[in-house]
Amino acid sequence: MKPFDKLVTDKPFPGVVHLTEGVHMELRPDFLAVFIQKPALSKNILSAFKKGFNQYSYLETHTAVPVAYWVFRFPQPHGFIECPFNARAVEPEFIKTYLDTTDGLKNGVRLYLLDGQILRGKKLMGLSPDAIELFHSTIRKQMGMNYSRTDFERYLIGLFQFDAQELFEMGKIFERQTL
Numbered sequence: 001m002k003p004f005d006k007l008v009t010d011k012p013f014p015g016v017v018h019l020t021e022g023v024h025m026e027l028r029p030d031f032l033a034v035f036i037q038k039p040a041l042s043k044n045i046l047s048a049f050k051k052g053f054n055q056y057s058y059l060e061t062h063t064a065v066p067v068a069y070w071v072f073r074f075p076q077p078h079g080f081i082e083c084p085f086n087a088r089a090v091e092p093e094f095i096k097t098y099l100d101t102t103d104g105l106k107n108g109v110r111l112y113l114l115d116g117q118i119l120r121g122k123k124l125m126g127l128s129p130d131a132i133e134l135f136h137s138t139i140r141k142q143m144g145m146n147y148s149r150t151d152f153e154r155y156l157i158g159l160f161q162f163d164a165q166e167l168f169e170m171g172k173i174f175e176r177q178t179l
Contacts, residue, residue: 013112013119025070025083027090029097032109032127034072034083041115048078049113049121057171058131060138063155065147068138071168080164085135086152087142095143099136107132107177126177134172 007014017037018024024035038045053072061067068085087095098106107129113121159167 007119007122009119009121011119012117013114017114017117019116023081023083025085027085027087027094027098029094030106034081034109034111035114036081036111037114039116041113041120042077045078046113046120048075049111049123051075052123052125052176053081054176055173056127056131056176057168057173058134059167059171060134061155061159063158065145065151065155066138066141067152067155067159068135068142069159069167069171071164071171073168080168082164082167084156084159086149087139088147088152089149095139099139105129105132128174128177131172131174
């Protein structure tokens with residue numbers, strides 16, 4: 001994938017793209033990436049995305065397998081973006097590098113808004129160091145456990161009984177940070 005600042009909107013995204021509508025969070029060694037797939041994207045949603053989120057929350061479930069869960073609140077009509085995270089599904093070397101704070105905390109999140117293969121928007125936003133420390137703690141717990149993808153999904157499915165607003169309020173709420 002090209003560096004973030006070299007990516008061009010309204011052109012095909014140069015990496016792997018999930019074509020079903022929804023949100024996918026990935027961890028790279030230096031940053032979090034959130035891919036938002038919105039086929040037939042409206043101008044209003046694109047405009048809300050460009051404004052960015054003003055608040056977000058971080059939730060760690062208190063289940064046998066802790067689920068890391070981010071909820072980002074964008075202006076309407078975009079609304080909430082929900083991102084679960086399973087550290088056991090990530091390259092171990094990426095986890096090790098991401099958790100290494102020798103050169104500082106990696107608190108950026110890169111957001112990519114896609115309409116099929118086409119990149120419609122990108123944003124680099126900052127997350128609170130406190131939120132990142134909570135996330136690191138959950139990652140360490142997950143990495144210290146032996147569980148399967150099925151085990152993780154069983155606890156993740158338990159969150160589906162709540163709507164995005166409820167999950168947002170269940171987590172620790174943070175305000176937008178600048179990088």
